[in-house]
Amino acid sequence: MSALPPRVSYAGMLARAAMLAGLALAAAPAWSQQTATPESSPTTESRAWSSLSPEQQQLLGRYESAWSTLPAERQQALARGSERWVHMTPEQRSLAQNRFARWRSLPPERRRMLRKRWIEFQRLPPSQQRAVRENFRRFRALPVEERRALRERWQKASPAERRNMLERARAERRPGLRRP
Numbered sequence: 577m578s579a580l581p582p583r584v585s586y587a588g589m590l591a592r593a594a595m596l597a598g599l600a601l602a603a604a605p606a607w608s609q610q611t612a613t614p615e616s617s618p619t620t621e622s623r624a625w626s627s628l629s630p631e632q633q634q635l636l637g638r639y640e641s642a643w644s645t646l647p648a649e650r651q652q653a654l655a656r657g658s659e660r661w662v663h664m665t666p667e668q669r670s671l672a673q674n675r676f677a678r679w680r681s682l683p684p685e686r687r688r689m690l691r692k693r694w695i696e697f698q699r700l701p702p703s704q705q706r707a708v709r710e711n712f713r714r715f716r717a718l719p720v721e722e723r724r725a726l727r728e729r730w731q732k733a734s735p736a737e738r739r740n741m742l743e744r745a746r747a748e749r750r751p752g753l754r755r756p
Contacts, residue, residue, distance in 0.1 A: 623651040632658040 625643045628636065635658045639646065646654075664672065679687070697705065715723060733741065 622648045623655050628655060628658070629662065631662045635661060 622644070625633065625640060632655065633640070636643075636654055639654065643651065661669065661672075682690070697708065700708070715726070718726070730738065730741075
């Protein structure tokens with residue numbers, strides 16, 4: 577079996593990383609209120625409506641009458657989300673609204689798949705998450721036509737071909753492990 581040129585195997589790695597990171601990043605806004613991170617883990621304590629800022633109360637106004645009946649985790653998630661929203665620029669808000677609209681327009685099966693991939697991404701060690709994000713940035717920096725060609729090649733590849741692409745990409749990152 578002949579080795580693919582370095583750019584092709586690197587492209588395979590970029591395609592996979594871009595796909596994972598893209599899906600994770602695209603799906604993140606949709607369940608940013610549901611997924612806890614170490615620095616924003618919800619507490620099990622209820623949050624009093626009066627503890628919200630006036631801006632948060634205005635934003636969450638539709639929940640006011642039912643606030644005390646919401647689970648504590650949901651209260652905390654809504655409070656965190658509204659706090660983030662309050663501090664966003666108008667441009668950031670517009671982007672967030674567009675991402676959420678795209679998320680809502682996805683079929684339920686696609687959303688389930690994206691949630692699963694997001695969870696897989698979150699379980700990666702931080703160094704691997706950084707690598708995926710960096711590869712995604714590299715992928716996004718490629719010309720549109722090259723990205724399209726890489727996506728197409730990845731999608732048409734069999735599972736065995738995809739594994740080979742990934743192995744070659746990993747070997748290229750570690751000079752001592754290059755395959756013939």
